[in-house]
Amino acid sequence: MKLATKFIHAGAEPDPSTGAIMTPIYQTSTYVQEAPGKNKGYEYARSQNPTRKALEDAYAMIENANYGLAFSSGVAATDAVIKLLNPGDEVIAANDMYGGSYRLFTKVWERYGIKFIYVDTTDAANVKAAVTANTNLIWIETPTNPLMNISDIAAISTVAKAANAMLCVDNTFASPYLQNPLDQGADIIMHSATKYLSGHSDVIQGALMMNDKELREKLYFIQKSCGAVPGPMDCFLLLRGIKTLHVRMKQHCENGEKIANWLRSNNKVSKVYWPGFEDSTGYTVAKKQMRGFGGMISFELKDESIEAANKVLSSTHLFSLAESLGGVESLINHPASMTHASIPREERIKNGLSDGLIRLSVGIEDADDLIEDLDKAIG
Numbered sequence: 001m002k003l004a005t006k007f008i009h010a011g012a013e014p015d016p017s018t019g020a021i022m023t024p025i026y027q028t029s030t031y032v033q034e035a036p037g038k039n040k041g042y043e044y045a046r047s048q049n050p051t052r053k054a055l056e057d058a059y060a061m062i063e064n065a066n067y068g069l070a071f072s073s074g075v076a077a078t079d080a081v082i083k084l085l086n087p088g089d090e091v092i093a094a095n096d097m098y099g100g101s102y103r104l105f106t107k108v109w110e111r112y113g114i115k116f117i118y119v120d121t122t123d124a125a126n127v128k129a130a131v132t133a134n135t136n137l138i139w140i141e142t143p144t145n146p147l148m149n150i151s152d153i154a155a156i157s158t159v160a161k162a163a164n165a166m167l168c169v170d171n172t173f174a175s176p177y178l179q180n181p182l183d184q185g186a187d188i189i190m191h192s193a194t195k196y197l198s199g200h201s202d203v204i205q206g207a208l209m210m211n212d213k214e215l216r217e218k219l220y221f222i223q224k225s226c227g228a229v230p231g232p233m234d235c236f237l238l239l240r241g242i243k244t245l246h247v248r249m250k251q252h253c254e255n256g257e258k259i260a261n262w263l264r265s266n267n268k269v270s271k272v273y274w275p276g277f278e279d280s281t282g283y284t285v286a287k288k289q290m291r292g293f294g295g296m297i298s299f300e301l302k303d304e305s306i307e308a309a310n311k312v313l314s315s316t317h318l319f320s321l322a323e324s325l326g327g328v329e330s331l332i333n334h335p336a337s338m339t340h341a342s343i344p345r346e347e348r349i350k351n352g353l354s355d356g357l358i359r360l361s362v363g364i365e366d367a368d369d370l371i372e373d374l375d376k377a378i379g
């Protein structure tokens with residue numbers, strides 16, 4: 001099935017009791033049972049909910065996965081994956097990733113005896129070199145937030161298999177419209193569904209997708225035992241958002257390309273990070289594993305002062321100054337003080353995330369209006 005058809009029909013079965021074409025919001029905490037132990041497959045809403053079930057089927061379908069699981073946020077989904085591990089286990093993680101994942105790993109899970117080793121995953125050889133007998137999980141993001149670094153999913157999955165470790169890919173930035181990591185050998189996909197999957201900046205949610213039945217059972221056990229489940233209204237919003245993922249992503253990609261090229265030609269801008277430039281380091285791998293390059297762009301000004309960056313950040317009108325990404329409206333963000341403030345400055349600078357870096361989530365407005373807005377702000 002082609003992408004457009006898949007996104008519209010994913011998880012969409014007419015409601016069995018009424019035929020409603022849209023899955024109803026089953027706002028209930030429990031289900032009446034005919035007799036003790038005799039029920040319709042639904043017992044208590046932390047364990048099962050029909051709206052969530054429809055969404056989980058949709059999650060599986062859009063990532064070409066056998067199974068999908070919905071969580072109350074992206075970090076709750078990440079947390080569930082780490083809970084597969086035991087004290088003493090080691091995780092090889094990317095040294096350039098979402099600040100909240102880094103915070104969860106270092107500030108929460110290290111206290112429970114899980115060790116995280118951060119490497120530059122843009123070269124699979126670095127991952128291989130970090131493998132030990134205790135390596136159980138490899139965690140990557142591609143493209144990364146905010147430097148748009150690209151890691152080779154297939155190459156890293158080969159390393160993971162040889163190490164007998166799982167590979168989990170945070171696919172939030174690419175979305176299933178641009179990239180399907182399970183098809184490239186990953187074991188688990190994580191999404192902050194808050195972003196492109198929802199697409200309308202109105203819900204927080206996370207998703208996990210996987211093919212292996214045993215892995216699904218373990219993660220389902222964690223989902224119901226730890227309880228970080230989304231409510232039925234939020235599941236409904238996700239089901240609705242996914243239906244337009246392809247049309248939104250197509251426009252995000254088109255606008256992203258125009259703005260990336262415009263920024264590159266601007267004489268006040270020193271560097272633009274966008275995986276679609278043919279001369280960018282990750283281009284060959286991006287071209288191999290992605291169907292397009294998305295609408296996430298970061299850039300630096302020639303004037304490297306924080307004041308210069310602040311002036312741009314506070315002068316745009318169409319680009320709203322806010323954390324998050326992936327909505328229909330454009331956002332502008334200052335990673336060093338906002339999304340990535342939880343990473344120590346020294347770590348950030350070492351990994352190339354400068355104080356002046358500005359990140360854009362290019363929305364689906366008219367690209368000419370967006371360029372005019374940036375042009376006035378950059379001056």
Ligand SMILES: *Cc1c(COP(=O)(O)O)cnc(C)c1O
Pocket residue numbers: 073074075076098100101141145170172173191192193194195204205206
């Ligand atoms: C936002 C984000 C997360 C965390 O997801 P939440 O839904 O905010 O909990 C994880 N990874 C990436 C790449 C993100 O952008």
